[in-house]
Amino acid sequence: xxxxxxxxxxxxxxGTDFAGALSLESExxxxxxxxxxxxxxxxxxMDAGTRMWMGPRTDGYQPPLPLGTAMVGLVLGRVSxxxxxxxxxxxxxxxxxxxxxxxxxxxxxxxxxxxxxTVADPRAHFGExxxxxxxxxxxxxxxxxxxxxxxxVVSAAAGATGSLVCQVARNLGxxxxxxxxxxxxxxxxxEELGAEIAIDYKAEDVAARLAAVPGGVHAYFDNVxxxxxxxVLPNMAHYxxxxxxxxxxxxxxxxxxxxxxxxxQVLMRRLRIEGFFIPDFLHRGAEFMPVLREWMDAGxxxxxxxxxxxxxxxxVGYDRMLSGKNIGKAIVKVAR
Amino acid sequence: xxxxxxxxxxxxxxGTDFAGALSLESExxxxxxxxxxxxxxxxxxMDAGTRMWMGPRTDGYQPPLPLGTAMVGLVLGRVSxxxxxxxxxxxxxxxxxxxxxxxxxxxxxxxxxxxxxTVADPRAHFGExxxxxxxxxxxxxxxxxxxxxxxxVVSAAAGATGSLVCQVARNLGxxxxxxxxxxxxxxxxxEELGAEIAIDYKAEDVAARLAAVPGGVHAYFDNVxxxxxxxVLPNMAHYxxxxxxxxxxxxxxxxxxxxxxxxxQVLMRRLRIEGFFIPDFLHRGAEFMPVLREWMDAGxxxxxxxxxxxxxxxxVGYDRMLSGKNIGKAIVKVAR
Numbered sequence: 001x002x003x004x005x006x007x008x009x010x011x012x013x014x015g016t017d018f019a020g021a022l023s024l025e026s027e028x029x030x031x032x033x034x035x036x037x038x039x040x041x042x043x044x045x046m047d048a049g050t051r052m053w054m055g056p057r058t059d060g061y062q063p064p065l066p067l068g069t070a071m072v073g074l075v076l077g078r079v080s081x082x083x084x085x086x087x088x089x090x091x092x093x094x095x096x097x098x099x100x101x102x103x104x105x106x107x108x109x110x111x112x113x114x115x116x117x118t119v120a121d122p123r124a125h126f127g128e129x130x131x132x133x134x135x136x137x138x139x140x141x142x143x144x145x146x147x148x149x150x151x152x153v154v155s156a157a158a159g160a161t162g163s164l165v166c167q168v169a170r171n172l173g174x175x176x177x178x179x180x181x182x183x184x185x186x187x188x189x190x191e192e193l194g195a196e197i198a199i200d201y202k203a204e205d206v207a208a209r210l211a212a213v214p215g216g217v218h219a220y221f222d223n224v225x226x227x228x229x230x231x232v233l234p235n236m237a238h239y240x241x242x243x244x245x246x247x248x249x250x251x252x253x254x255x256x257x258x259x260x261x262x263x264x265q266v267l268m269r270r271l272r273i274e275g276f277f278i279p280d281f282l283h284r285g286a287e288f289m290p291v292l293r294e295w296m297d298a299g300x301x302x303x304x305x306x307x308x309x310x311x312x313x314x315x316v317g318y319d320r321m322l323s324g325k326n327i328g329k330a331i332v333k334v335a336r
Numbered sequence: 337x338x339x340x341x342x343x344x345x346x347x348x349x350x351g352t353d354f355a356g357a358l359s360l361e362s363e364x365x366x367x368x369x370x371x372x373x374x375x376x377x378x379x380x381x382m383d384a385g386t387r388m389w390m391g392p393r394t395d396g397y398q399p400p401l402p403l404g405t406a407m408v409g410l411v412l413g414r415v416s417x418x419x420x421x422x423x424x425x426x427x428x429x430x431x432x433x434x435x436x437x438x439x440x441x442x443x444x445x446x447x448x449x450x451x452x453x454t455v456a457d458p459r460a461h462f463g464e465x466x467x468x469x470x471x472x473x474x475x476x477x478x479x480x481x482x483x484x485x486x487x488x489v490v491s492a493a494a495g496a497t498g499s500l501v502c503q504v505a506r507n508l509g510x511x512x513x514x515x516x517x518x519x520x521x522x523x524x525x526x527e528e529l530g531a532e533i534a535i536d537y538k539a540e541d542v543a544a545r546l547a548a549v550p551g552g553v554h555a556y557f558d559n560v561x562x563x564x565x566x567x568v569l570p571n572m573a574h575y576x577x578x579x580x581x582x583x584x585x586x587x588x589x590x591x592x593x594x595x596x597x598x599x600x601q602v603l604m605r606r607l608r609i610e611g612f613f614i615p616d617f618l619h620r621g622a623e624f625m626p627v628l629r630e631w632m633d634a635g636x637x638x639x640x641x642x643x644x645x646x647x648x649x650x651x652v653g654y655d656r657m658l659s660g661k662n663i664g665k666a667i668v669k670v671a672r
Contacts, residue, residue, distance in 0.1 A: 244603050272611075274602075275606045
């Protein structure tokens, strides 16, 4: 295959105008350089964190991608051509690569990993065994340090990471309060994900619901920041922990989110707030995977996929994820 | 002694109008109840945290003191009368008691402690061996987790806690950047407290100075919150730690301080922000005291006292401390 379609970042998006910023382009692939690997993309992962890579803000995890180059995200597929013997042709792999039919990667820079090909549905590597699952596991167990019997609140609870946070916490004996928008998502939380309490933040007084939690909230897994964080902080138990996994409420703005209105509670309640980022934990996969796999095989970790089909529809899938239209993990099926 | 002067909290102060809220009163002491102890006050400790006990806000560490009762703070003195054999007459003690010539305490509720009477200057129990020193030690070593060779920034660095933070950090091999208001305080930081860098926040561009710190700020010991915290956060190193010891910038307001403007950096730089409060660590005195005593005896921990004389002048001393007129530890000498 020498022709390839990919999404090019032409401009920094204004707010959510992604169609004005990215375009689907065709290219002819150059010969593969020594050490590189080509991956036929089966699925692309739609992740809120990638919004920052589009710019224009320069104070994110990393600088924005250069304008005029391909947009990048997590890719799941099979090696189609390889000049690195560690990634043989046909191997099921995952790594950071172009939003493209064929992603050309430098294994060391892209975190390219050969995956377990024995799972029934390879999408599990974007789901029960994927980065969102690792994030949920580390965030609940270590950063939020939630203990059995404690209350953990999670925002964006019906999303990719949130839905895994609910199940991981439940599996660890933690009592889960999920916050999501709308009755359908809230039913999903209590009926399928093990949340004891679901709060519809679009319809309910979140602070009042949290104020009624007996003993207060011990741990908060935050994916969004903004007003929900404001509602949680004054309702935390003393010595509570906040794991900051995402601040989606601010990703489409050119300005940083305002700080939490009740930051004073950090002192008054002796809280701990900690940001984390799963690429910092990639070396610990061998520790996380057996736990996640065991839960998956036992039916205690289940991911719903919100699948958009076709490389031409990537921005549809991206919008579904970023605007919260999805339930579960938003992905785009690229391979035809 | 049956007559006693004490400061009564009549109203919740409006801002810094303490004279309108408290008055010096005389009383005749009632007979001492079983289990209680009376302490002839030698010195009172002036601490910013007590501002919250005056109200009207109810979301501090503890509810405000009841109006019409004596104001409370840390008292250093000698037992003058005792109905608890653990606190014999004449013993040098420290605990939370009334702003009064004679403080009547219930030992269990007031954290009353018999002190080492062999120190040359008993004020050391409000200084090198006191709660500010414990706070500095725990905050630097555990909460901010500063390691040798790292950069630690401290706000209100010439104050009671801050001046001890500088020295504790220096003694642990940590590189210290002190922030204080005015050239006299800044000279104190570099010439006497071991700070490598002093920043005069009233005259300098704090963010620009911090942006020049090679490798970024690893640890921030924050006594004030507000704009200085805003200046520090975007200049922290990845995985930096903020120990929130005080938020003095907000204590005189009826409204909570706004949250840190650059809260997004918690996620982007994977920072940890943690509030702490020394009463949570009182059980660890046996661990802290030998270290502090050794440093004091070796001349590596020195406290300057800002001493106001006379019970009638308590509000003068309180204002000096809260408005930052003091250098070092603000105390009031009560015993004549």
